[in-house]
Amino acid sequence: MAIFIYGTATNTGKGFFTHEDRRNFFLRGYSGHDGSNPIDVWVIGANEKGALWLADASGTEKTKAEAQALVKAADDLARTAWDDDDVDDESADEKVARIGSKPGFITIP
Amino acid sequence: MTTYKALKGKKVKTLSSDPPAAASEGQVWYNSSGYDFKTSVSAEAWASGGDLVSGRRNPVTFGIQTAAVVAGGHTPGGDFSTSETYDGTSFAEGNNLLVAMDTSASAGTSTAGLVFGGNPGGLTETVSYNGTSYSEENNLTAARYALGGSGTQTAAIAAGGSPQTNTGSALSEEWNGTSWTEGNNLGTGRYKPAQTGTQTAALFVGGDTGPANVANVEEYNGTSWSEVNNYPSTLTFAASSGIQTDALVFMGDIGPGYGVKTFGYDGTSWSSRPDMATAGGNTEGCGTSSAALAASGGPASGRTSSSEEFTVAASVKVITDS
Numbered sequence: 121m122a123i124f125i126y127g128t129a130t131n132t133g134k135g136f137f138t139h140e141d142r143r144n145f146f147l148r149g150y151s152g153h154d155g156s157n158p159i160d161v162w163v164i165g166a167n168e169k170g171a172l173w174l175a176d177a178s179g180t181e182k183t184k185a186e187a188q189a190l191v192k193a194a195d196d197l198a199r200t201a202w203d204d205d206d207v208d209d210e211s212a213d214e215k216v217a218r219i220g221s222k223p224g225f226i227t228i229p
Numbered sequence: 230m231t232t233y234k235a236l237k238g239k240k241v242k243t244l245s246s247d248p249p250a251a252a253s254e255g256q257v258w259y260n261s262s263g264y265d266f267k268t269s270v271s272a273e274a275w276a277s278g279g280d281l282v283s284g285r286r287n288p289v290t291f292g293i294q295t296a297a298v299v300a301g302g303h304t305p306g307g308d309f310s311t312s313e314t315y316d317g318t319s320f321a322e323g324n325n326l327l328v329a330m331d332t333s334a335s336a337g338t339s340t341a342g343l344v345f346g347g348n349p350g351g352l353t354e355t356v357s358y359n360g361t362s363y364s365e366e367n368n369l370t371a372a373r374y375a376l377g378g379s380g381t382q383t384a385a386i387a388a389g390g391s392p393q394t395n396t397g398s399a400l401s402e403e404w405n406g407t408s409w410t411e412g413n414n415l416g417t418g419r420y421k422p423a424q425t426g427t428q429t430a431a432l433f434v435g436g437d438t439g440p441a442n443v444a445n446v447e448e449y450n451g452t453s454w455s456e457v458n459n460y461p462s463t464l465t466f467a468a469s470s471g472i473q474t475d476a477l478v479f480m481g482d483i484g485p486g487y488g489v490k491t492f493g494y495d496g497t498s499w500s501s502r503p504d505m506a507t508a509g510g511n512t513e514g515c516g517t518s519s520a521a522l523a524a525s526g527g528p529a530s531g532r533t534s535s536s537e538e539f540t541v542a543a544s545v546k547v548i549t550d551s
Contacts, residue, residue, distance in 0.1 A: 131277060131280070131535050132280075133277060133278065133279045133280040133319070133535065133536075134277060134278055134279045134318055134319065135277065136277040137276060137277045137506060138276045138277075139272075139274045139276045139540055139542050140274075140544065141276070142274035142275060142276060142503065142506065143272055143274055143544075147506045148489065148504075148506060148507070148508075149506050149507035150507070150508075151533070201305060205305070213394070213395045214393075216395060219303065220286065220287075220511065220527075224485055224486060226486065226508075
């Protein structure tokens with residue numbers, strides 16, 4: 121039996137996931153990108169309440185590979201944006217001080 | 230077979246409906262409508278909060294969970310000066326900082342705040358907030374960014390940071406409501422820490438010495454810093470809430486990558502608390518150890534406009550034998 125359900129759903133802010141939800145099922149959110157727009161990717165505990173939460177959130181279920189691809193697409197964009205964010209005569213250390221370290225790749229569980 | 234009365238000296242009440250969860254914590258009763266034995270238990274969790282108007286990395290956050298200010302930070306367009314207020318439900322744009330301030334530190338409440346230090350270029354800038362607008366104050370004695378800050382608008386402490394060289398500073402300064410005065414240094418100079426507490430009882434957690442991220446934790450007693458039990462891992466750009474003897478430290482870069490972990494500190498040791506839903510860092514956090522706010526910030530792959538709220542809530546549970 122699968123441990124997790126994977127899906128996308130837009131985080132609408134307050135009330136999107138509640139204190140009770142967090143106690144009822146595992147939930148972890150990641151930044152994703154579908155090629156056109158940013159998208160919120162969720163890894164959800166595979167129980168009835170988790171599945172109902174994704175449905176209530178008007179979410180779309182994904183396979184793990186699909187979810188990971190969305191997260192990788194966001195990581196790729198963030199890394200490219202980091203590479204392109206240069207200031208003339210700025211050292212590598214100064215760049216890190218200004219915008220932080222280059223983003224890495226995230227592997228979803 | 231023993232009975233509840235034999236163990237506790239009293240009978241279990243029979244009720245046709247459940248009492249309020251918050252008022253019945255720790256009690257046991259029989260619900261005659263549902264034919265269940267029930268109790269009320271308290272539990273901690275992170276839930277989603279309101280979305281910011283503008284997501285940003287490295288903002289300052291001061292106040293409490295239901296009355297907070299998130300200001301400054303960095304977006305792809307550069308450092309910026311916007312400031313937002315949070316009422317526990319939604320964020321609203323307020324008056325701007327006087328200058329762009331990124332990776333600064335803060336102290337105080339949503340009606341009496343203080344913001345100091347940061348980028349661009351290493352700042353000594355200090356501004357106060359009265360709940361409506363920011364005013365210029367006397368500067369820090371030494372420019373630095375990614376420093377720790379805590380306390381109140383009239384009694385704050387600024388510690389650590391980096392003088393724009395990516396090496397950790399051990400400087401510690403006290404604010405008396407008018408000016409900054411240099412105090413005794415941290416034991417280990419570093420930047421990107423989490424800091425919470427007061428001017429006379431502060432907690433400084435993790436950070437980057439320049440060569441390396443560290444798990445070191447120091448306490449300030451109003452005069453000097455002393456080393457205490459380490460955080461469970463190395464940690465930079467984490468957020469915090471609470472006081473020195475009852476603190477929460479959450480999210481941050483646990484190297485490599487941003488985490489969801491939350492740990493509590495009781496003045497002596499660290500204990501694991503419920504994870505956040507979304508990994509992040511590069512934000513300060515505010516509130517208490519039982520009602521904290523984590524707003525905006527990382528993860529490293531982008532800026533987020535979302536927030537999460539840590540709360541302790543009681544709920545009624547059916548007692549089962551499994």
